[in-house]
Amino acid sequence: MQRAAARALRGARSPPVRMRSVAARSPPRGLVYERHGEPPAVLQLKDLEVAELGDSDVHVKMLAAPINPADINMIQGSYAILSPLPAVGGSEGVGEVLEVGRRVAALRPGDWVIPADSGLGTWRTRGVFPEELLLKVPRDIPVLCAATLSVNPCTAYRMLADFQPLAPGDSVIQNGANSGVGQAVIQIAKASGIKTINVVRDRPDLPKLVERLMALGADHVITEEMLRKPEMKEIFKSIPKPRLALNCVGGKSTTEMLRHLQPKGIMVTYGGMAKQPVTVPVSAFIFRDVQLRGFWMTQWKRDHAQDQQSLASMIDALCQLIRRGQLAAPACTEVPLQDYKVALEASMKPFTSSKQILLF
Template sequence: MNNLHCNHFSMHPELILHLLRNHRTLFRRHLQSQQLTYADHGHPEQVLELRKVKIPSALQADQVQYSMLAASINPADINQIQGVYPVKPTLPAVGGNEGVLRIEAVGNEVTNLRVGDWAIPAQAGFGTWRNVGVANAKDLLKINNQLSVAEAATLAVNPSTAYRMLQDFVHLQPGDVVLQNGATSAVGQNVIQLCKHFGYTSVNIIRDKSNTVDSIDYLKELGADHILTENQLKSEDAEMLFSNIAAPKLGLNCISGRSTVFMAAALCSNGKLVTYGGMSKQPLQVPTGTLIFKRIQLHGFWMSAWNAQQKNQTERLHMLNTLTDLLLQRKLRTPRLEMIPFKDYKLAIKQACDATTTTTARKQLLVFES
C-alpha cells in the first residue's frame, strides 16, 4: 500500500508544484474580511454594522490583496454615512476614506506595488474600515513605510489640505501673515507647523473652552506665532496684535458663522478667504464692505476634488513626498490622536460623532491587528 501511494505521487510532480506555487491563493479562499458597513444612510451609531465577507478566491492580473494597518475617522466619513457628503458610494458600502494598508499579494500584471509595500487610497470612497481586502492596483498610491502607522494613516487628508491651501491661493513669502480659525483642528495643527517651516507668521483663533490654557500651550509648542480666543476678537488684545503685524494675506476658515466676519475685516486688500469646513453649521458671514472696498476674494477648497483631477497627479506625488520628508525629519507631527483597536469601533465612532461640532477633540484612528 505504501509503495502504491509513493508511485501515485511520483507520477504527478506537476500537481505538487502547482500546489506549492498557489498556496497563497488556497489560503485566500479561507480569508474573511471584517468590514464596517452601512446599508442605509443615517446616524453612524445606528446604521453601521460589522459584517464578515469572503475575499475573492484568486486575484485578477491587475489586483492586489491587502491588510489594513490603520484607518482614520474624519468628519467627512461621518457626513458620508449620514448621506450629506458629495461622495456617495453605492450601498451597501464600507465606511472610511483614509488609511494605510500593507500589500500581501499582487496579480501578475501589477508593476507599481510589491508584497510588503505600504499604500494609501488614491481617491475618496475606498472603504478603509475593513481588516483585509482586494483592490485594483491603480486605486492605490505607494508611500514610504518608514513613517509610523499613525503618520501614514493620516497623511492624505489633514496635512495635504493644509499644504494645498498654503500653496494654491496666495503666493506667500517668508514673513507673510496667515490667519486661521479652528486652529486646534487637525488641519489647523498642520497649518501652524507648515507656516513655521515655510517662514509664514500664523495668527490662530481658537474657541473658549475649559481646556483653553492647555490648547494654547500645545499650539505654541507646534510653532503658533499668535493665538486669540473668540472672546478676544473684539477686545484690545486683537486690536493691538493687528496694529503691530502686517495684515494677513490669507485666511483659512473651517468654522464659518460670525467667525468669518472678523476674519474678512482683518485681511489685507485683495486678501483671500478660503473655506474648507463649516463646523458651526452656520452660513459663511462676510461684511459687504470688505468685498466692495477691500476686494476680498472668497474661495472654497475640497481636497477630494483636487485629488480627482488628473492634471494634479504629478503635483500630488510631489506634495506627498514633501510631507513625508517633513514627517521623517520631525518638522511635522500628526495631530493629537486616539488610537482604538478595530474591535472597539463602537467607541471610536461615538467619540468621532461627538466631535463633529468641535475642533478640540482628538482625531480617532482605528488600528488593525498586524
C-alpha cells in the same frame, strides 16, 4: 485613466462590498453600512468577502485608519459624494500590500499604500482594490502619519501653496485651528517661516490647548470671542495682517475672522463645521476687495489625475517634513476596531481635540 475618470463622475470610488465570508483564511472584517443614518446606529462590524485578485488588483492589509468629519457626513448621506450601498466606511488610512495581480508593476508585497481618492472604504481589516485607487508611501514614516497623510496634510499644503503667494514673515489666519487640518497648517506654515494666527472655540481646558498648539509652532492662539476685541491690534504690532484666511467653520466666527484680512486678501473655505453660512460685510468687498474661494482636496486630486507628478511631489514634500520632525500626526486616540462605537461617538463630540484612529 479613462476608466478612473468615468468612475470618479459616478461618486465615491469604492469596490463593491460582498458580505459572505471566504474559507481560505479567516475572513476580513469591516464596518459596513447598508443605509444612511447616524454612524453609531447604522455601522456594523461584519465579515467581508475578499474579491478574487484580478490582474490589476492589489490585496491590502489595513494597518490604521482615522475617522474624519467627511466619513461621518458620507455615512449620514449628507456629503457631496456617496458610496453605493452597502458600503464600508472610511476614506483614509494606510495599509500593507499582501499580494499583487500579474499586471501590477508599481507595487509589491510589503509596500505601504494610502487611498488615491475618497470613499475607498478603509475601515476594514483587508481588501482587494484596483491598483489605480492606491498610492505608495514610504515605510520610513510613522504609521499614524501615513494613516492621516492623504487628506488633512495635503489639504493644508495645497491651501498654503495655491491661493496666495506667501513669503517668510507673511501671516495666515485660520479657524478650527485645533482640527487635523489646522494642526497641519500650523506645522507646514512654521516650516516655511509663515506666521499663523489660530482661532479655536473657548473651552474649560483652553490653556492646555493653547500650549499644545504653540508647541506645534503656532504664533498666536486666540478664541473666537477675541476676534472682536481691541487686543487684536497688539498681535498686528508684531506680525503683518494676514493675506490668507482658512475657514472650516462658517457663521459668526468666520465673519469676524474676515475683518482681519489685508486688502485683497483671500479667504478659502474648506469646511463648514458650524453648519452655518458665511456672511460677508459688504465693506469687505468694496473697501478691501477681499476674495472668497473654496477648496476640496477630492476635486484637486481628480483634476490632477493625469498629472501624477504634482501628487507625488506633494506627498514627497510632506514625507520630508515628517522625517525632519516638522510635521507630526494629529493629536489622536488609537482605538482597536472592535471598539469602533466609542471612537465614532468621540469623533462626533465637541472639544474632543483628538483624532480617533482605528487600528486593525
